Structures are given as C-alpha cells and as structure tokens.
Amino acid sequence: MLTPHQLADIERNPHKGDFPLLAADENMAFLDSAATSQRPACVLDAQRAFYETMNANPLRGLYRLSVAATAAIDEARAHVARFIGAVDAQGTPQADQIVFTRNTSESLNLVASSLGRGVLGPGDEVVVSIMEHHSNLIPWQQVCAATGARLVYLRLSDDYRITPEEIEAKIGPRAKIVSVTQVSNVLGVQNDVSAIARRAHETGAYLVVDGAQGAPHVATDVRELGCDLYALSAHKMMGPMGVGVLWGTREALDLMPPFLTGGEMIDSVTEQGAVWAPVPQKFEAGTQDAAGIYAFDAALSYLEGLGMDLVEARERALATYLTDQLAALDFVDVVGPAEGSRHVGAVSFNVRGVHPHDVASILDGSDVCIRAGHHCAQPLLSYLGVQMGSTCRASVALYNDKTDIDRLVSGLTNVWSIFNG
Known part of the structure; x- marks a missing residue:
C-alpha cells in the first residue's frame, strides 16, 4: 500500500508536459514503456540539431563538421560510461569500454557470437534464467548448438525469485558463461545480479547482463553488479530507436573477435588479411547512427536532471498502485509477485476468460495503450503455465500518473462487462 505522500506524488504530474506526444493527447494513457519509452522534447530537438548543425560522418573527415560529429560521439560515449558506473578509481569514465550497437538484441548477439564461440566447447555450459527475453536466449541456443555446449536454466521459486540455492546448484564447474536479465520484462522482478x-x-x-529493463528504471553501476558485459537500449531510456550499448571489461572485450567487419573497424588491411582497430572501434563496423547517439546523450542528461533516485521512487509508487488496483479486480489475475513494490516498471496480468489481444484492442478504444502477447518470453510463460500463452502487460514510466492507471482499471471493467454482460 502507498502512503498518503506517495499517493499525492503520483496524482501530480510535472513531467508529462516534457513529452510532446503525451502533451498533445491528454486523454491517452500510455502504459507500454517496457516496449519503448516516449521521448522528451530535448531529445527530439537534439536529433534534429545534429542534422542541422554537424551532419557529417564521424571519424572520416578532417573538416569542421566531421570533427564536431566525432566530438559529439566521443562525449556521448563518455556520458554513457558515467551513467552506468563504468569509471576508474578516480571517477574517470572508461569511454573505450562503451560499444555502440543498434539495440540490446544486437549487443547480446555480438556477445554470444564473439565470446561464446571463443570460449565454449563440447561439454561446457551456458547458464541463463527461465525468464529471459528471446534476445538473451536464442543467441545462446544457437551458439550452444554450434559449439556442443549445453544450455542450463536457473528456475524460479514460488515467489518468483532465483534463490541462492538455485544459483549454487546450477552455476557449476562446467559453466563458462552466465547470462541473465537484470529485470524481467514480463514479471518486473529485479534479480540479485x-x-x-x-x-x-x-x-x-563470464557474467553477461541484459540491462534493457534495468537501466531505464534503477540506478545502475556495472562495478557494483560485478558483471563482465552489460547491454542496454536507448529507446527504452527516452532516447531514439536504433541505438544500443554494450559495455564490457577490457579483458572481455579484448578477448572477443569482431562481430561485423567493414569500414572503421580496422587498423590496416592487406590483400590477404587485416589488423583490427582497438576497442570499441573493433566492434563498430560501418557508419553509426550519429544523430541518434547524440540524442541519446540528451536523454541521459534529461534523466540525470531529474535524478535516478526520483525516477525509481516515482515508478515504484506507480507500479505499486498499479498492482494493488489490478489485484482489487476479482476478474483479473496478476502474473508475478503480489507485492507491487517488487515490480520494476512492468506488471503482467490476464482478464479471466478473455484473450489478451481482445483486452488490448478494446482498451485502445478508450485510449489506453498496453501490450498483449508473449512478450518475447515464451519459455517463461510456458514454465508458469499461463493459459493461452499470452498476457496483458501494463508498464509505467516517470511520465505516468495515477489517472493513467485509473483509466486502465475503468477500461478493464468495461472489458469484463462486454464479455460477461
């Protein structure tokens, strides 16, 4: 339950006006931020400003536009490093440990292909959790099939936790790679990484972490997590689509061969071979989305301006209110922890006897936007025995408020009445 202060806080919304799409439609309740977040005006302005003031290919020119574009990417790289705690003992960001990709999926495929094929052999084990998004599962299935390694699953307790006993039992001497999500995109639970x-x-x-649902919602320090590699997507953090990040320790990144080859990832090329450029350029073949990276820099500044402590507190209050309101509907089953405070961003549920696709479609008629389907986590839903293999999912971000959730609840009541008279 929320305190009166917490309830009053989520009744107010000083943030929605920063987001042009939301400000333009006050009647819309956007509850699908786990799929992609909305963008504040400063991010949209930054992307346009790049093309209007420094549109040139970074790294490839000595004229002022290209130099400015290169500097912008360098600054963004250092900013990402600071944001996720990739700094040295003196607090200097380790920018050369930040690799830009297209999204979390590409980052994880890069790791599976490069690290996986380099360290795995017959009889070795890759350990993942049953709650992984397909992007952190299928790449490991593929590399295990190619190398003869075996995929091992961390299973959940009745209260949706990976227990210490399970961790010790499943991560054994044959494990070469462990790859887990920081926060489940279905259950909303945060793992003890x-x-x-x-x-x-x-x-x-090696420990690989899918941070796609973690970095947008909770303050993240890769040193405190203790991971070797960490992946995230800009578009879930109020940045543009098409920009992802892979952070890694120098040891891991130096060990890994390139995933893609071509321009800018080489030091030298002869007729018969090539010498790779140092990290991170080694993994950044071709022209990057420079405008998107520049806009992601602005998104990080926006989040820092609010403070991740504020973001986390507001979103936990919203998730708690959301979970409590859903639990109060006797025709709704929440899929995941009963405690709202354990949901980071996302809450999955089903309306009894109604397919999630029908629920989402009817809600859309009331300008309530939720997700419906298997959420790219089919093994998890099968493991949990979810009927129809799908759920509804409402996910919050800092720009949501109590009214958005109340509209969802009202819409669900309407759904129930349509199917049950």
Missing part, C-alpha cells in the same frame, strides 16, 4: 556474479566468478565463468 551481484549474487549471480559472485557465483559465476567463483567457477571462472
């Missing part, structure tokens, strides 16, 4: 990291490193395994 630090505990998983300690066990992985005890056995000599």
Whole structure:
C-alpha cells in the first residue's frame, strides 16, 4: 500500500508536459514503456540539431563538421560510461569500454557470437534464467548448438525469485558463461545480479547482463553488479530507436573477435588479411547512427536532471498502485509477485476468460495503450503455465500518473462487462 505522500506524488504530474506526444493527447494513457519509452522534447530537438548543425560522418573527415560529429560521439560515449558506473578509481569514465550497437538484441548477439564461440566447447555450459527475453536466449541456443555446449536454466521459486540455492546448484564447474536479465520484462522482478556474479566468478565463468529493463528504471553501476558485459537500449531510456550499448571489461572485450567487419573497424588491411582497430572501434563496423547517439546523450542528461533516485521512487509508487488496483479486480489475475513494490516498471496480468489481444484492442478504444502477447518470453510463460500463452502487460514510466492507471482499471471493467454482460 502507498502512503498518503506517495499517493499525492503520483496524482501530480510535472513531467508529462516534457513529452510532446503525451502533451498533445491528454486523454491517452500510455502504459507500454517496457516496449519503448516516449521521448522528451530535448531529445527530439537534439536529433534534429545534429542534422542541422554537424551532419557529417564521424571519424572520416578532417573538416569542421566531421570533427564536431566525432566530438559529439566521443562525449556521448563518455556520458554513457558515467551513467552506468563504468569509471576508474578516480571517477574517470572508461569511454573505450562503451560499444555502440543498434539495440540490446544486437549487443547480446555480438556477445554470444564473439565470446561464446571463443570460449565454449563440447561439454561446457551456458547458464541463463527461465525468464529471459528471446534476445538473451536464442543467441545462446544457437551458439550452444554450434559449439556442443549445453544450455542450463536457473528456475524460479514460488515467489518468483532465483534463490541462492538455485544459483549454487546450477552455476557449476562446467559453466563458462552466465547470462541473465537484470529485470524481467514480463514479471518486473529485479534479480540479485551481484549474487549471480559472485557465483559465476567463483567457477571462472563470464557474467553477461541484459540491462534493457534495468537501466531505464534503477540506478545502475556495472562495478557494483560485478558483471563482465552489460547491454542496454536507448529507446527504452527516452532516447531514439536504433541505438544500443554494450559495455564490457577490457579483458572481455579484448578477448572477443569482431562481430561485423567493414569500414572503421580496422587498423590496416592487406590483400590477404587485416589488423583490427582497438576497442570499441573493433566492434563498430560501418557508419553509426550519429544523430541518434547524440540524442541519446540528451536523454541521459534529461534523466540525470531529474535524478535516478526520483525516477525509481516515482515508478515504484506507480507500479505499486498499479498492482494493488489490478489485484482489487476479482476478474483479473496478476502474473508475478503480489507485492507491487517488487515490480520494476512492468506488471503482467490476464482478464479471466478473455484473450489478451481482445483486452488490448478494446482498451485502445478508450485510449489506453498496453501490450498483449508473449512478450518475447515464451519459455517463461510456458514454465508458469499461463493459459493461452499470452498476457496483458501494463508498464509505467516517470511520465505516468495515477489517472493513467485509473483509466486502465475503468477500461478493464468495461472489458469484463462486454464479455460477461
């Protein structure tokens, strides 16, 4: 339950006006931020400003436009490093450990292909959790099939936790790579990544973290997590689509061969071979989305201006209110923890006897936007025994408020009445 202060806080909304799409339609309740967030005006302005003031290919020119574009990318790289705690003992951002990709999926495919094929062999094990998004599952299925390694699953307890006993039992001496999500995109639960990291490193395994649902909602420090590689997407953090990040320790990144080859990722080329450029350029073949990266820099500044502590507190209050309101509907089943405070951003549920696609379609008629389907997590839904293999999912961000959730509840009541008279 929320305190009166928390309830009053989510009744106010000083943030929605920063987002042009939301400001233009006050009647819309956008509750699908786990799929993609909305963008504040400063991010939209930054992307346009890049094309209007410094549109040139970074790294490839000595004229002032190209130099400015290169500097913008360098500054963004350092900003990402600071944001996720990739700094040295003196607090200097380790920008050369930041690799720009298209999205979290590409980052994880890069790791599976490069690191996986380099360290895995017959009889080795890759450990993942049953709650992984397909982007952190299918790449490992593929690399295991190619190398003869075996995929091992961390299962959930009845209260949707990966217990210390499960961690110790499943991450054993044959484990070479452990790859887990920081926050489940279906259940909204936050895993104890630090505990998983300690066990992985005890056995000599690398730890990879899917941070797509973590970095947008909770303050993240890769040093505290103890991971070796960490992936995220800009578009879930109020940045543009088409920009992703892979952070890694120097040891891991130096060990990994390139995933893609072509322009800008080489030091030298002869007729018969090539020498790779140093990290991060080694992994950034071709022209990057420079305008998108520049706009992502602005998105990080926006989040920092609010403070991630404020973002996390507001979103936890929203998720708690959302969970409590759904639980109060006797025709709705929440899929995940009963405690709203354990939901980071996302809450999945079903309306009894009604397919999630029908629920979402009817809600759209009331300008309520939610997700419906398997959420790219089919093994999890099968494991949980979810009927129809799908759920509805409402996910919040800092620009949501109590009214958005109340509109969802009203819409669900309407859905129930349509199907049950």
